[in-house]
Amino acid sequence: MMNKPKLVIIGGDAAGMSAASKVRRENSDYEIVVFEKSGFTSYSACGIPYFISGKVGTYEELIVRSPEEFIQKYKIDVRVFHEVIEVDTKNNQVLVRNLNDKTQFWETYDQLLIATGGKSFCPEVENREAEGIFGVQSLKGGIKLDTFIKKNKPKTAVIVGGGYIGLEMAEALIIKGLKVTLINREPEIMNTLDPDMGKIVNTVMTSLGVKIYVNEELNHFEAKENRVTAVVTNKKTIKTDLVILGMGTSPNTAFLHNSKINLTEKGAIKVNREQRTNVKNVWAAGDCAMTYNLVSKKPFYIALGTVANKTGLVAGTNISGQKARFPGVVATAVCKICVYEVARTGLLEKELLALKMEYIQTIIKTKSRAHYYPDAKDIYVKLLAEKGTGKLLGGQIIGEEGAAKRIDVLATALTNKLTLQNIIDLDLSYAPPFSPVWDPVQTAARKLINEV
Template sequence: MKKKKIVVIGGDAAGMSAASKIRREQPDFVIIVFEKSEFTSYSACGIPYFISGKVENLEDLIVRSPSEFIKKYKIDVKILHEVLELDTDNNKVLVHNYSDKTQFWETYDELLIATGGKPFCPDVANRTADGIFGIQTLNSGKKVATYISEYQPKIAVIIGGGYIGLEMAEALILKGIKVTIVNRSTEVMSTLDPDMGKKVNEVLQNLGVTIYNSESLAYFDEQLGKVISVVTDKRTLQTDLVILGMGTAPNTSFLQKSKIKLVENGAIKVNRMQRTNIKNVWAAGDCAETKNLVSKKNFYIALGTVANKTGLVAGTNMAGGDLKFPGVVATAVCKICVYEIARVGLLESECKALKVDFVYTIIKSKTRAHYYPEAKDIWVKLIAEKRSGKLLGGQIIGEEGAAKRIDVLATALHSKLTLQNIIDLDLSYAPPFSPVWDPVQTAARKLIGMI
């Protein structure tokens, strides 16, 4: 009897989570993974910390090597292999082998697309000059670290003020590099409301970062093939290094001529089982859309947590199971030096677009009891539905101990809790950890009076 053949495109979080789950459930399946880079199953989120030197060895970010997948799990991982084209009518993919520069067609019974995301960069002059880097793959992190070691840059410009931009700002500050951020929005962190984004601006400026908001990239200047300046619509900034932090786009350009259905931004449309519009083709991770449990709308979000979870769901179903991915509440955290930033749920602008009648508040509190040594400032913003008091979203900025409080609000959103429910939660208290009223509860107490 012919063994079922699974082909996975992409060997990182979603792809290898799926492949590993399929192997656990189906020991006899043939599983082939095509990965464009030389690495598999690694922590892309750890890349800035490798560049900064906080993580000493690149290998520490690798969960399992290609050889381990082959020997221990009998998963045929083919690194330096890129899938160029799909033929879903005949169940095959066109593969380019970078090692010997050959191409071949590989057949499949079931196919998983887990190609992740790619750093966005507009099509501007000299975008391919040396010294310009997107931060997405382990290989890209390795290249940045090598470039810094070799050229010892003194000045860096980061294009974009999102998660990648802020985490890379920290990495470069720790390397002694002067950082400037060019940001198209009115404030950094467009995943926060502008009033909270303004506080992040202040945090960055306190760390010595120069910020130019409401400013767009025009092009790059280069000399002898190496970037020497960033030209915006308002100024020219001399630089030794450029980091692209303008967000992530689904890595799906190779699907444009296929029969796989894509949404407007290029993400793959999937159902709750991670199945595409083609019955035996699945998709998971940063290349696929998902559902926002608060807005009840499908949307795109590129996070390692979502990639691993959707990969597990896809793998379960490809192995014959019946598992559905419920969606997410868009929980995210990041850190820049001593400051922590977190968000969950909806922004004010999203509430307005949904025509939800809402109220919000921002409170300033302390991460510990005010009298306890090293108690730090924390700001909490909560958004709630005006009539019901149901929580809609939250944002937190502060120092050590601030960001993980967002998990309380994430749990509240998953459970559809109201402000009163949050106030009633039996949260832990001791002076080294929190005031007697935790800051998220203090914010809920203030906001409930506005309903």
Template sequence: MRERLVVIGGDAAGMSAASQARRLKGPEELEIVAFERGHFSSYSACGIPYWVGGDVAARDELIARSPREHRARDIDLRMRTEVTELDVPGQRVRTRDLESGAESWTGFDKLVIGTGAQPVRPPLPGIDAPGVHGVQTLDDGQALLDSLTALETDGATGVPPAGARPGARGRAVVVGAGYIGVEMAEALLNRGYEVTVLNRGPQPMATLDPDMGRLVHEAMDGLGITTVGDAEVTAIRTGSDGRVRAVATADAEYPADVVVLGIGVRPETTLARAAGLPLGGHGGLLTDLAMRVRGHGNIWAGGDCVEVLDLVSGRERYIPLGTHANKHGQVIGSNVGGGYATFPGVVGTAVSKVCALEIARTGLREKDAREVGLRYVSVTIESTSRAGYYPGAAPMTVKMLAERRTGRLLGVQIVGREGAAKRVDIAAVALTAGMTVEAMTALDLGYAPPFSPVWDPVLIAARKAVAAVRAAE
């Protein structure tokens, strides 16, 4: 008897699961119906800042597989269709066609929830004014680009707006200084805007410790991006035409022709919550190692709507990244299709950049270690990306945390120029393997002057951490 798999969400986790399940089971065994409320499927949201900034020439370059391509693989992907209700006991979902308004029920034998995340959009005065943009989806990216194009067309005379620096196309304010915030600041700077970043915390990149965040702050200032810390936004000011004209904080007002929200995201689990599915402390769905929703044998979930196990702290965390979503989808699809796969957890690795500055982190920050009761030592070293005498050697700062007494590696943060960010992968592997910093010092890493000093910066940090662990005994 043919079963029906219903997938909610047409991006990374959902469509990876659908595609993998289809590889394992043909349409005569498994019918696959997927619902996506947007206009696009299987795309890279991480690439939106680079599309806006001009590094990626066209929107379609961010799309891995179109609805037509999915349908050609016997996946019934229904676009612009929103799931409005999940009936778990009845094994069915209610949907609404966003073009016609028609509603219907669709039954399922197996269900995959890949509803992703929703951007944090605080209920501030003026938050929905024209010219205020989030950047969560391709639709969001297109809306922002349309807004920028309109501004640039209106300003084609080359005369900057009143109060803007000479030569600027306009004034952009980015609210939030996490990954999306700093990447969008770079994109807007590259387009010729005068950019101000307003951050609620004292330093940008709260995923780093404050001392490493300060390095990012200094670099952004050096690029001409005005970065304001401890700036709590209180309102979006609008002009007589209703469009955004400024962003207000408790202490100041910042003129703006366009505003980009980079405050962060939270799990989109509205359907799951209403259906009584188990949620964690961060609001994400809870799953087992097979990505099956706990307590429900025929429902799986993956991507930005779930919480994952942190292998370093042993606790559940919310880390919305496309890398995890695609892995979740592969695991889910294998299990739905009759195979077997598990997702053991993460160590929290992420990289980003703002212009030439590269930013990376993995494992725990000092704050994280304290929260879970770990005693630790921390060390910071300065090194270079290549042998110091080789042309193009660039500075790099590495911070490393290790557990007291045991010397177990707990976390690494890196800020530097070309060649810095991907070095964090050394630490990610070491964290996953549960290595000590002393064991790391013997890692047989590749060396040649164009690629590294004779002692790689990560290993220099490990040597210093070994000394700190011994001194703390």
């Protein structure tokens, strides 16, 4: 009797379990083993700020499927509290540490999928490991933070970095009644927007009560009895009971540094559009891997739940013997901070400059509903397009209720290489409670087309 082929997956969250489920659905022959270093599978890391704020009552609500469910219902051998610490691609095996009993063993594979995700980036500064400093990229981190808040009742928090997670955590901590300070290296927060749009987000965050220090960089932390007491920047010392890391995500790939698997300088696994690495039978998906930007036509790193789910599905499809190709991203992302919505897609001015692409741009301010409809709110739309052709290159939106999801029209436009004229020509929906007659994205296109 032939042995079943064995798929080993490292990491049991979105990318890994999407792949595992797909392989199980398509090919019941595979033995599937998943090593997950935490006790959790398939949870929404994006939901952690809402668990912290209390909008979501328990962390269990963030879990889509438990290890037990995968084991019993899907016959997927999920082994939680197991960390892979080395990959030996020559002998098709991985070295696994059982975090419960501290034993180690080698596990062989026929196919290997690396889906270890990312962690909060933090430079190796003094007191980096002190208690009270939290990343919220993993559920484990989220639960630790929640426990810390309940036990220590902190009154102040410093958020280091003004990206999505930083802003969502600012909202969460404001709701919990903390005094929140945010430090940001660049002149404007949210560097996934252009500075002119980021400036609007600065104003919004300030209006919500967040104290913002821009042009300030983390130098180190102060601690007393291994508990954080202050954040020290290049300019000042900010006393605090709690620190949230919001400086972006770095791939969890330290265990691969001695392997034959190609990584970028920042540690992301290089993959092709089928999610294959350079090593035969080794695949990667999710926040630990690179992806592809459809607008710049270049490899690209972005840590997002949608991409993790989709690249996991592509890897699983290919591993199961079918063909799939990840189409790439246009880098669409949205974020809600209290009543404010922020969205972006495509390329930023700084990216266009680096690519030496000639572009035109505009920002318009209009209303999200018919001007006379109650609660019509300001909405800002920025569009970037190619000089000469008018081909859309990027879009950014800031507004209140109903503003952000409009980015999806621009994302669809980008994917299909639409021009400003094509956007103007779209038959978008209109009724007074939803939009002015010309949707704000079309109003922006109508303004910008004059400069093509």
